[in-house]
Amino acid sequence: MDRQVNLDILGTTEIFRGAPASVLADIRALAMRKTLGAGEPLFRQGDPASMFYIVLSGRLRVTQTTSDGQQIIIRYLGPGESAGYTALYGGDCHPGTATALDVTELLGWSSAIIADIMSKHPTIAMNAVAVLGTRYHDMQVRLRELSTEKVERRIAHTILRLAQQAGRRTARGIEIAFPLSRQDLAEMAGTTLHTVSRTLSAWEEQGLVGSGRRRVIVYKMDALTAIAEEDRD
Amino acid sequence: MDRQVNLDILGTTEIFRGAPASVLADIRALAMRKTLGAGEPLFRQGDPASMFYIVLSGRLRVTQTTSDGQQIIIRYLGPGESAGYTALYGGDCHPGTATALDVTELLGWSSAIIADIMSKHPTIAMNAVAVLGTRYHDMQVRLRELSTEKVERRIAHTILRLAQQAGRRTARGIEIAFPLSRQDLAEMAGTTLHTVSRTLSAWEEQGLVGSGRRRVIVYKMDALTAIAEEDRD
DNA sequence: CGGACTTTTGAAGTAATTCAAGGGGAGTGG
DNA sequence: CCACTCCCCTTGAATTACTTCAAAAGTCCG
Numbered sequence: 001m002d003r004q005v006n007l008d009i010l011g012t013t014e015i016f017r018g019a020p021a022s023v024l025a026d027i028r029a030l031a032m033r034k035t036l037g038a039g040e041p042l043f044r045q046g047d048p049a050s051m052f053y054i055v056l057s058g059r060l061r062v063t064q065t066t067s068d069g070q071q072i073i074i075r076y077l078g079p080g081e082s083a084g085y086t087a088l089y090g091g092d093c094h095p096g097t098a099t100a101l102d103v104t105e106l107l108g109w110s111s112a113i114i115a116d117i118m119s120k121h122p123t124i125a126m127n128a129v130a131v132l133g134t135r136y137h138d139m140q141v142r143l144r145e146l147s148t149e150k151v152e153r154r155i156a157h158t159i160l161r162l163a164q165q166a167g168r169r170t171a172r173g174i175e176i177a178f179p180l181s182r183q184d185l186a187e188m189a190g191t192t193l194h195t196v197s198r199t200l201s202a203w204e205e206q207g208l209v210g211s212g213r214r215r216v217i218v219y220k221m222d223a224l225t226a227i228a229e230e231d232r233d
Numbered sequence: 234m235d236r237q238v239n240l241d242i243l244g245t246t247e248i249f250r251g252a253p254a255s256v257l258a259d260i261r262a263l264a265m266r267k268t269l270g271a272g273e274p275l276f277r278q279g280d281p282a283s284m285f286y287i288v289l290s291g292r293l294r295v296t297q298t299t300s301d302g303q304q305i306i307i308r309y310l311g312p313g314e315s316a317g318y319t320a321l322y323g324g325d326c327h328p329g330t331a332t333a334l335d336v337t338e339l340l341g342w343s344s345a346i347i348a349d350i351m352s353k354h355p356t357i358a359m360n361a362v363a364v365l366g367t368r369y370h371d372m373q374v375r376l377r378e379l380s381t382e383k384v385e386r387r388i389a390h391t392i393l394r395l396a397q398q399a400g401r402r403t404a405r406g407i408e409i410a411f412p413l414s415r416q417d418l419a420e421m422a423g424t425t426l427h428t429v430s431r432t433l434s435a436w437e438e439q440g441l442v443g444s445g446r447r448r449v450i451v452y453k454m455d456a457l458t459a460i461a462e463e464d465r466d
Numbered sequence: 467c468g469g470a471c472t473t474t475t476g477a478a479g480t481a482a483t484t485c486a487a488g489g490g491g492a493g494t495g496g
Numbered sequence: 497c498c499a500c501t502c503c504c505c506t507t508g509a510a511t512t513a514c515t516t517c518a519a520a521a522g523t524c525c526g
Contacts, residue, residue, distance in 0.1 A: 089363035139372035
């Protein structure tokens with residue numbers, strides 16, 4: 001990936017979009033390049049938050065683990081999205097672990113540099129506000145779902161969100177574009193892999209979804225939406 | 234409350250702290266004053282996000298409601314905190330409802346004005362990033378708790394958080410400084426008022442807490458912390 | 467073709483909700 | 497000052513949605 005391609009991509013990221021080309025070039029010049037193999041961590045929960053990254057290609061999973069080893073998935077990050085937001089405001093350590101799912105290419109800046117960039121370019125600081133505001137909002141919605149909805153609805157919501165974020169049109173329906181195990185879905189929906197498995201089996205029987213080893217395809221979006229939105233829980 | 238007092242307070246808010254006095258004066262001049270009576274809403278879920286506010290005195294509760302009327306409490310806002318973050322980045326509507334618990338005094342700015350202020354004063358934009366980053370982080374923690382912990386621990390965590398945020402030292406222990414019903418606690422911990430009531434009764438029997446009509450006092454912080462942190466769920 | 471990981475499915479167990487009823491405090495109005 | 501009323505809280509009993517436990521069947525990769 002050459003320098004020019006990077007600049008084009010940089011202008012489309014959630015955090016740098018709207019900045020003039022000359023500014024993007026400066027930013028690019030300050031960046032450190034990083035490439036991760038599948039399964040490699042970008043940073044771990046508790047590490048000092050010294051770097052901020054954007055994803056150029058590939059995908060990361062951000063998780064949070066309790067002291068007794070239980071885990072939840074905070075979110076998946078794809079191209080153009082930001083990783084390590086804590087470094088944006090000088091927070092002390094990363095609240096979660098970011099792990100590459102595939103080969104993943106990133107650009108990174110130290111927290112001092114990214115703070116300096118934001119200070120000089122209000123547009124970028126405003127983008128950061130928008131990114132964090134949106135993520136905060138997403139979490140409010142998930143918290144509400146987890147508090148008030150029964151599992152089947154939560155699983156439906158989870159799959160719909162993933163389909164929207166990383167759905168790929170195929171001949172038979174919308175396929176989630178990355179490997180996704182029952183365990184992963186459980187860690188997003190706040191349940192167990194057993195319940196996810198049972199639920200997907202039932203939906204498969206009804207022709208709503210197709211699924212296999214770490215694969216999920218949505219056949220009937222509207223029917224799944226109906227399950228997610230039905231008033232009776 | 235006169236103009237000077239407002240300026241002093243303004244410099245201590247999470248969003249304007251660190252700005253020079255002259256800037257604070259300009260910001261103050263652009264603000265609209267607002268006072269709410271107990272129970273009055275500042276804005277409702279779904280309202281256009283046209284204004285951003287800071288709390289001068291009093292307290293707000295921010296809630297989110299589902300279509301079928303179930304509700305969760307997103308957070309409480311006290312003096313110096315910000316309400317209506319959506320207006321910071323030009324989001325279209327408020328994701329929750331903010332209601333005054335007592336008489337509450339606020340200052341407000343239109344989204345256009347606050348965006349302009351942030352553009353001109355990077356310090357303030359950076360504060361906004363920090364505020365939203367912190368709130369996002371708080372939500373991650375709550376989501377993890379809700380996913381992985383049993384109710385008793387969740388209730389303990391909820392009370393500890395409230396005690397930290399709005400605890401008042403009294404002769405007998407730390408009292409939550411505002412009226413807090415069993416229902417309120419349930420809506421924060423993701424359970425029912427019945428379970429909260431039973432749990433508090435048990436704790437009261439053991440001398441950990443005292444409670445009454447919409448009142449909670451923590452007697453033994455360490456014991457409550459132990460419940461919140463114990464490895465076995 | 468072996469071995470590790472993922473998924474499925476049944477059966478048992480249980481934590482917490484739901485249903486139901488009663489009791490107590492605070493404020494109001496006579 | 498007392499009685500009435502409205503909330504809020506408590507507590508028992510029944511129910512259930514989901515987890516936990518257990519075992520077997522697929523599926524992918526070297």
